[in-house]
Structure formats: C-alpha cells, structure tokens
Amino acid sequence: MPSRGEPGSEHEPLFREFEHTGDIGIELEAPDRNELFRRAAIAIAALLVERSGVAAAEEREVAVKAASDEDMMHDLLEDLLALFLVDGFIWSDASAQARDDGSLRVTLRGERFDPERHEFRGEIKAVTYHQLSVRQSAEGWKARVILDV
Amino acid sequence: MELIKLSDHLWEIPRQGAMLVPGRVYASARMIEELRDDPALTQVANVACLPGIVGYSLAMPDIHWGYGFPIGGVAAVDAEEGVISPGGVGYDINCGVRLARTNLQFAEVEQKIPRLIDTLFARIPAGVGSEGAIPGLGEQELRKVVTEGAQWALRNGYATQRDLEHTEEGGRLAGADPNRISDRAYKRGSRQIGTLGSGNHFLELSRVDQIYDRRLADALGLDIGLVTILIHSGSRGLGHQTCDDYLKLVESAMARYEIRLPDRQLAAAPILSPEGQAYLGAMAAAANFAWCNRQVMMHLAERAFLEALSVSPRDLGFALVYDVCHNIAKFEEHVVDGRKRRVCVHRKGATRAFGPGHPALPEALRPHGQPVLIPGDMGRYSFVLVGLETAMRETFGSSCHGAGRVMSRSKAKSEARGRDLYAELKSMGVTVRAHTRSGVAEEMPSAYKDVAEVVQVMEAAGVTRCVARLKPFAVIKG
Numbered sequence: 001m002p003s004r005g006e007p008g009s010e011h012e013p014l015f016r017e018f019e020h021t022g023d024i025g026i027e028l029e030a031p032d033r034n035e036l037f038r039r040a041a042i043a044i045a046a047l048l049v050e051r052s053g054v055a056a057a058e059e060r061e062v063a064v065k066a067a068s069d070e071d072m073m074h075d076l077l078e079d080l081l082a083l084f085l086v087d088g089f090i091w092s093d094a095s096a097q098a099r100d101d102g103s104l105r106v107t108l109r110g111e112r113f114d115p116e117r118h119e120f121r122g123e124i125k126a127v128t129y130h131q132l133s134v135r136q137s138a139e140g141w142k143a144r145v146i147l148d149v
Numbered sequence: 150m151e152l153i154k155l156s157d158h159l160w161e162i163p164r165q166g167a168m169l170v171p172g173r174v175y176a177s178a179r180m181i182e183e184l185r186d187d188p189a190l191t192q193v194a195n196v197a198c199l200p201g202i203v204g205y206s207l208a209m210p211d212i213h214w215g216y217g218f219p220i221g222g223v224a225a226v227d228a229e230e231g232v233i234s235p236g237g238v239g240y241d242i243n244c245g246v247r248l249a250r251t252n253l254q255f256a257e258v259e260q261k262i263p264r265l266i267d268t269l270f271a272r273i274p275a276g277v278g279s280e281g282a283i284p285g286l287g288e289q290e291l292r293k294v295v296t297e298g299a300q301w302a303l304r305n306g307y308a309t310q311r312d313l314e315h316t317e318e319g320g321r322l323a324g325a326d327p328n329r330i331s332d333r334a335y336k337r338g339s340r341q342i343g344t345l346g347s348g349n350h351f352l353e354l355s356r357v358d359q360i361y362d363r364r365l366a367d368a369l370g371l372d373i374g375l376v377t378i379l380i381h382s383g384s385r386g387l388g389h390q391t392c393d394d395y396l397k398l399v400e401s402a403m404a405r406y407e408i409r410l411p412d413r414q415l416a417a418a419p420i421l422s423p424e425g426q427a428y429l430g431a432m433a434a435a436a437n438f439a440w441c442n443r444q445v446m447m448h449l450a451e452r453a454f455l456e457a458l459s460v461s462p463r464d465l466g467f468a469l470v471y472d473v474c475h476n477i478a479k480f481e482e483h484v485v486d487g488r489k490r491r492v493c494v495h496r497k498g499a500t501r502a503f504g505p506g507h508p509a510l511p512e513a514l515r516p517h518g519q520p521v522l523i524p525g526d527m528g529r530y531s532f533v534l535v536g537l538e539t540a541m542r543e544t545f546g547s548s549c550h551g552a553g554r555v556m557s558r559s560k561a562k563s564e565a566r567g568r569d570l571y572a573e574l575k576s577m578g579v580t581v582r583a584h585t586r587s588g589v590a591e592e593m594p595s596a597y598k599d600v601a602e603v604v605q606v607m608e609a610a611g612v613t614r615c616v617a618r619l620k621p622f623a624v625i626k627g
Contacts, residue, residue, distance in 0.1 A: 078393060082336075121585060128216050129396065
C-alpha cells in the first residue's frame with residue numbers, strides 16, 4: 001500500500017492509498033480532528049500536483065459548514081478541488097480549525113499553479129460519498145475517502 | 150451472493166430483501182467465478198431496490214465496483230412512477246466514445262506516426278493548467294453549448310451535418326436547462342471544450358485488423374488496414390461538478406419522498422419531483438457539453454491529420470462512424486412484461502445498442518443496427534459492434550462499454566515500477582504520448598480485462614454482433 005509522507009517525518013505518513021478498482025482511495029490518520037482535516041487538505045493537493053515544487057508564497061482560506069464530519073470532509077475536499085481547478089491555486093501546507101458549530105476554516109499556503117514549473121499528476125473528477133468515513137477512536141482520528149479519477 | 154445460472158452467459162440474482170426485481174448478470178462461467186464475492190454484485194442487488202424499477206437490474210460483462218451503481222449497470226424505471234439517480238449516471242455525465250475512419254491505409258502513415266501523434270498531442274490538450282483547445286468560453290456562450298450540444302459545434306465550424314447524424318441523439322439531448330448548471334460547474338467547464346481529460350480517457354489511432362461481418366463493415370465504411378481514430382472523453386469538469394451538485398440536492402430530498410436505499414451514493418428522487426426534474430435538465434445540459442467536447446476534439450484531430458500528413462481532405466476521407474455515450478439516463482420506449490412502456494433507462498458504464506430498424510437511428514444506419522464502440526486497453530484491441538433485436542427484448546437496448554479493470558490504479562503503479570512501459574508498448578507496435586507521468590502506468594494493458602472476452606459474452610447472448618476489430622498503433626493518454 002503506497003504512502004506519502006510529511007517532509008521531515010518519514011515515520012508518520014500523511015496519507016495512504018488503498019485499493020479501489022477504478023479510482024483512488026486514501027486513508028488518513030491524525031491525533032486530533034483539526035490535524036485530520038489539515039492532512040486531508042494537503043493530501044488532495046499532493047494528489048493533484050507534485051508537492052515538492054510548490055512554494056508557500058501566499059495564503060488562501062476556505063470555510064465550510066456541514067452537519068456531519070463526513071459531509072465536512074466531502075465539502076472541504078470539493079471546495080479545495082474547485083480552488084485548484086477554477087482559481088488555479090495549489091498549496092503545500094495548510095492549517096485547520098474546526099469549531100463546535102459545525103464550521104471549519106482551513107488556511108492554505110501555496111501559490112498559483114504554473115504548468116511550466118509544477119508537475120500535474122492527474123485530474124480528480126470528484127470526491128465521492130462512497131464508503132466515506134470520518135471516525136474518532138482510542139488512537140485518534142481516521143478518515144477514508146474515495147476520489148473519482 | 151446467490152446466483153442462478155440461466156444460460157452459459159446469463160446469471161440471475163434472485164429477488165430478496167428490499168429488491169423489487171431480480172438482478173441479471175451477463176458473464177461467462179469464468180467471469181462469474183471471479184465476480185461471485187465482488188461488491189459489484191451487491192450493487193446490482195441494491196439497484197434493484199430503486200422505486201419504480203422494471204424488468205431486471207442488469208449488469209454487463211465488464212461490470213465492476215462503482216459508486217452506488219456498479220459500472221456496467223443498466224436500470225430502467227417507469228417514467229412516471231420511477232426515480233432518477235445521479236449516481237446511476239455517474240460523475241462523468243455522457244462519458245462516451247466516438248470513432249472516425251479515414252481513407253488512409255496503415256502502410257501510408259506508418260513512417261509518419263511520430264509526427265502525427267505529436268501534432269495530435271499538441272492540438273488536443275488534457276485540459277488542466279493548459280491553454281484550452283479553442284478560445285475559452287464565457288458563461289453566456291457555455292449556456293449555448295449546453296443547450297445546443299454538437300449543434301453549437303456545427304454553428305461554429307467544428308462539425309458537419311453528417312457528423313451530427315452519426316451521433317447518438319444527434320449530439321443534443323432534449324430537455325437541457327442551462328439554468329440548472331451551477332456557477333462553479335460553468336467555471337470548471339469554461340476552458341475545457343476540446344480537451345481530453347485524464348484517468349481512463351484517451352485518443353487512439355488504430356488500424357482495422359479483423360472484419361467479422363463484411364456487409365456491416367461496408368455499411369460503416371470499415372475495411373482491413375484502414376486507419377481509424379477513437380476518442381474516449383466526457384463532460385469534463387462541468388459534468389463532474391453537476392453530478393456532485395445534484396447528489397447533494399437529491400440526497401437531501403430523499404426523506405421528504407420517503408425513499409430509503411441501502412447506499413448513500415445511490416441517492417434518488419422521483420422523476421416527476423422538482424429535484425428529479427432539475428437534475429434531468431442539468432444532466433441533459435452536461436451531456437450536451439460532452440457531445441460538443443468530443444465533436445470539437447474530432448475536428449481538431451482531423452486538422453492535425455491534414456497538417457501532419459500533408460494530405461487533402463478528400464484523400465484523407467475523415468468521417469465519423471458513430472458517437473455513443475455510456476454514462477446517461479434516457480427516456481425510451483421498451484416492452485416490459487408484454488406491454489410497451491415509457492421508461493427512463495440509466496446506463497452507467499453501458500452503451501445503448503438499439504437493433505436494426507429502430508427509429509432513433511439515422512437513416513443510413515437504421516437497417517444495420519446501432520454501432521456500439523467498445524474500447525479495450527491500449528495494447529491489445531478495441532471492437533466495433535452493432536446492436537441486435539435481442540438487445541431490445543432483454544437489455545433495454547443496451548450492451549457493454551469497455552474492458553473493465555482487473556487491477557487497481559495503485560496496484561498498476563506498483564507493478565509498473567522499474568519498467569519502461571513506453572518501450573514495452575512500442576515493442577507491441579504502440580507509440581504512446583501521455584500528459585501525466587502516472588497515466589501510462591495506471592492504464593497499462595494488464596490493468597484491464599481482455600475486452601475480447603467481454604464482447605464475446607454479448608455476442609453469445611445475441612445482444613450485439615462483432616463487426617470489426619481495431620488494433621492500436623498510437624495512443625494519447627490524458
């Protein structure tokens with residue numbers, strides 16, 4: 001099962017890809033909920049563009065509000081996908097702040113996507129609800145997301 | 150999963166639990182053994198729970214695990230009592246395939262393949278981060294595209310009247326409502342007319358290497374050695390966003406209509422409800438975008454041929470054989486339990502395959518049945534079939550759509566590590582260009598089933614007949 005790591009943290013992969021016949025499934029683990037959403041935000045960018053070449057030159061914010069953690073994960077990743085596809089912004093780092101009222105604010109650090117400098121890794125059509133899960137366990141938080149490519 | 154063998158190529162999942170109709174799976178004995186514990190069969194049973202479903206929840210032999218619906222699934226629901234499910238169409242609304250033929254023999258282009266494929270690669274972008282294939286369109290113009298479909302391409306010099314006649318629905322699905330497409334979907338589609346996309350989308354140059362039915366091949370303009378071009382693409386970001394927008398809307402409405410289904414991704418609303426009607430208007434709009442997209446790509450491909458080969462349009466003889474969609478829901482008339490009924494046929498990874506004489510077919514093709522285009526993997530072959538009368542009786546006029554994957558994308562990438570797939574494909578006689586590094590690895594030939602086995606099942610079942618086989622010699626991956 002391939003995994004992608006945080007730079008400088010080889011023992012703690014950012015996310016793992018799991019087998020799904022036609023598409024990309026990712027598994028995320030984090031010690032807390034904010035970190036889980038932060039990792040998800042970085043993961044989708046890393047799947048779109050080779051992350052090592054992306055400079056953290058400017059900040060963008062994305063805010064979502066949802067009735068469940070699954071919906072929040074779905075809506076966040078959809079908004080981030082649109083940020084890349086519509087606004088051409090790509091990021092290499094992020095921070096996330098979830099609130100009790102069901103809102104989540106994510107700050108992204110990145111730059112404008114430049115096909116001359118950045119390596120595009122492949123299109124993501126959509127973030128699916130298929131087997132989507134966000135769960136808290138004794139060890140921390142886990143999420144599974146399948147992306148339609 | 151309990152399966153009852155009905156014949157060597159047809160299996161039934163008996164009605165149980167909340168299923169309203171039985172499931173039926175077209176597969177060989179070997180395929181069914183591989184499928185027996187596959188979640189795709191559970192999805193066939195789940196689809197059988199859709200309110201208003203009639204006949205059977207069907208699966209074609211290229212079935213694999215999808216979202217809600219299996220890929221390779223066909224479900225017809227009553228046009229008034231039934232539901233429409235965005236998941237039963239899929240994210241890539243009107244993903245489809247078109248085939249064009251030329252007058253050129255493979256021997257005439259063999260020495261010029263690198264120049265030809267490079268010109269095509271430059272003319273037809275993948276569509277992310279690249280300049281569009283044609284100047285970007287504002288929302289006002291895109292509203293015309295989604296209303297008119299391939300007719301927009303005709304008005305703007307990217308199509309001929311004959312092209313439209315050889316496109317399913319004439320390249321324009323009725324009922325499109327541009328007001329049902331979201332701002333975000335318009336923005337995602339604004340620079341994507343004439344672009345290929347990535348994933349399993351491709352442009353393939355092939356030569357006809359087998360003719361199975363001479364009369365039908367003549368009718369479609371296909372002969373041994375002729376160079377053809379196959380394009381697989383869909384509604385791009387506009388369609389993907391539309392599916393996502395309406396999954397949300399439809400799911401939120403389900404409780405109101407007391408619809409309970411075993412899978413969230415199967416979300417459905419009554420066809421006659423405001424939500425159902427809104428989705429149908431948006432789906433038709435996205436389908437029209439896809440037809441326009443494939444038409445413009447084909448036009449750009451013709452220009453690339455003329456430029457790279459320095460031939461006249463007359464000598465090139467570029468002509469559309471047919472264009473099919475394989476992710477769609479359409480209102481059609483079918484005989485169910487001995488009675489003609491208007492139904493909405495969801496085809497998710499399945500191709501319409503109307504038999505000879507069907508009034509929906511263009512006059513030139515009507516006596517022969519509808520061409521059905523079945524791409525295989527990029528190393529082996531693709532097939533041209535036609536629909537038969539049995540399709541009208543057994544499958545709501547539907548057949549398979551492709552090879553179906555046997556290997557996940559991550560497994561394929563891992564298998565490809567350390568290998569030079571470009572060289573391997575070259576040794577198979579296939580020149581490859583790819584817009585992304587991982588595209589070739591994820592789509593390597595061994596990641597797919599042998600498409601010949603898939604089309605043989607449909608032929609044995611009498612649903613479609615093989616007309617010709619196409620052997621790829623150059624491929625562009627998104």
